[in-house]
Structure formats: C-alpha cells, structure tokens
Amino acid sequence: MDDWVEIERDERHIKRERAKARELRKTPYFKNLLQQGLCHYCKQKFPPEELTLDHIVPVARGGKSTRGNLVICCRTCNQEKKFLTPAELLLRRMAEEEDAPQE
Template sequence: MKHEAYFTLDAIDETLIKAERNKARTLRKSRWWQQKTASGTCWYCGRQVGYHNLTMDHVIPLTRGGRSTKDNLVPCCKECNNKKKSLLPVEWEEYMADLHRRK
C-alpha cells in the first residue's frame, strides 16, 4: 500500500499564515513601512503615539483570509491592535461606534 501525505485544512492554513507573517516581517523593515509610521499616528483611533509605539496590523486578519500586502497593513497603537484582534473591518467599526455611543 502506498502512503500519501494528506494535509488537513488547518495544516495548510497554518503554513499560509506562517508565510504571510514572514512577508509582514520583511515589509516592516522596508522604507515603505518607515514612511507609513513616520507620523506616529494610529490608523484606527488617530492618536499620536510616536512611531516607536506603533504596531503593524492586518486590516483583514490572516486568520480570516487576509494577506501581508501593502493595502492590508496599517500602523496602529498597541491598544487598538489588542482590542481589534481578529475582527474584520465591519466588526471593528461596529465596536468603535458602540464605544463612542457609550461616551
């Protein structure tokens, strides 16, 4: 009997996610990213936190099918990145709107 390697969807997804994270690490070292973070402004909340305090966020998270491309990566503060987690843009907008209604 011949043994064939079968990959589960989870294994393929994990491999793709790892590759996309490596792409993001490469982009983080680029001149493009330096220009994106130069203002020190969070893309989500608009606060000035300084470029050293910005993290890279995938607007469409890797776990939800996003990729590490320039149009899907934004600088954001650690607070927003931690709160957003793996939310899609529409889910994040609902969260932010709810926060503003509570104020």
C-alpha cells in the same frame, strides 16, 4: 437554518503571510509611516517604538500581507481589534454607541 460558516485556520498561510509582513516592515514605505507616528484606527500620534504593524483583515481570517492590508497602529488599538474584520469593528462600535447612556 444555520447561517454560520466554519473556516479552518491554515497555519501555512498564516506563517507565510507573517513572514511577508516582517519583510515589508523593513521597507522605506513602512519605516516612513512609523516615523509619522499616526495610528490608523484612533488617529492619535505616538512615538515610533509604541506603534505596531497590523493587518486590517487578519491573516487568521484569510487576510494577506499586502501594502493595502497593512497599517500602522498603536498597541492599544491593535489589542482591542484582535481578529476582527473592519465590518465587525464597525458593528462593535455601533453596539457600544447604542448601549451608551443618552444625554
């Protein structure tokens, strides 16, 4: 039995949600988060110009541009995350810890 479900990308959804994200980036709420300079994923501090807006659940995977799904993160974390969901990130980290040499 094949338990893989193919989900096609909806380009209209992606375009619409990215436009919403661009508008939300201009709001005082997100400007304040940028000024705080804290990456959502690695919890390190960065200058605002080194931070980006990221969808926790990527729009390409059905995520929406809502305040609860958008976070501020550093470019490194954003590039490492790619199109992964939070559950996939957790599984990846667990696998990396498992592969790490034990002391």
